[in-house]
Amino acid sequence: MTILEQIDKINRQLTAKGYKLTSQREITLQILLENENDHLSAEEVFMLVRAKFPEIGLATVYRTLELLSELHIVEKMNFGDGVARFDLRDDSHAHMHHHLICTDCGLVKEIKDDWLSEIEKRIENEFGFKVTDHRLDFTGSFNNCTSGDCKRKSKAVS
């Protein structure tokens, strides 16, 4: 699916709920799509959006991210560094979206693998709990990480 097709799909989701796809929202979506693996903070999204749309206000970015979050279009997450971070949600990867967080250099590597479907079934049976989403983060360090000087394949979280 191209970026335009994705935006178009999201546009339909928005209008279905009575929301409008304004220029501000469209550009915010573009930024999120262009940085799909980066776990951007609201401030970072704001700066990137402002480069294309200087009049935008920070509050609008927060409101957009909040809205997209409620509609489950983006996922709001927290790595414990005091800021919320956002990622576009890819439904096909709902059960395959985990993180390796390196405590030496701060790198956050995203890994996609289906590890939990089995466990989720057991949870439903054993606890009577219907899982709609999960979060699985590992902290530790990369064997080849020379503290603070990792090859950064993803956005680092200080």
Add this chain to the structure above:
Amino acid sequence: MTILEQIDKINRQLTAKGYKLTSQREITLQILLENENDHLSAEEVFMLVRAKFPEIGLATVYRTLELLSELHIVEKMNFGDGVARFDLRDDSHAHMHHHLICTDCGLVKEIKDDWLSEIEKRIENEFGFKVTDHRLDFTGSFNNCTSGDCKRKSKAVS
């Protein structure tokens, strides 16, 4: 291990690093031990501690929790409700500490089961990443949860 024995053990960990077990810190530890499964926020810890030690300041509680967190005596976590929550860490359960978060009533149920040891081995082999800790939270809902009126076995997170 009794509470006193646990405090004694932690006292040794503190003095080993040059920190003192002050009355404030001891009472804070007591509160954490008495509420081991409750995921208390700093404010909640503060209120409980103040009941036993009215002169204590909120900043001291924050500093104590931060200290214990750095020493890996408590675990600092975040369920996305805007406040940090704290739990005493039990090393024997390091790999068996997960959460079921009910989106209907806010209940956070803690479950202890060893699901990830296997996966952690695979991560070390496949990614060259040595796991020291992890976090596994499931969101969803309990089948018997009549929204907002769950049997609360644990501390709810609004």
Add this chain to the structure above:
DNA sequence: ATTCATGCAAACCATTTGCAGATCA
């Protein structure tokens, strides 16, 4: 004496909100 710890109040900073004007259906 020196180092560490505390309480208080002020500062900080990410996020939210009130409001008046702009935009879209």
Add this chain to the structure above:
DNA sequence: TGATCTGCAAATGGTTTGCATGAAT
């Protein structure tokens, strides 16, 4: 026209920090 949306600035609220005092070795 009425609803939604935006930008700005102010408010909020959890957390941190500066500083002078207090405790412990």
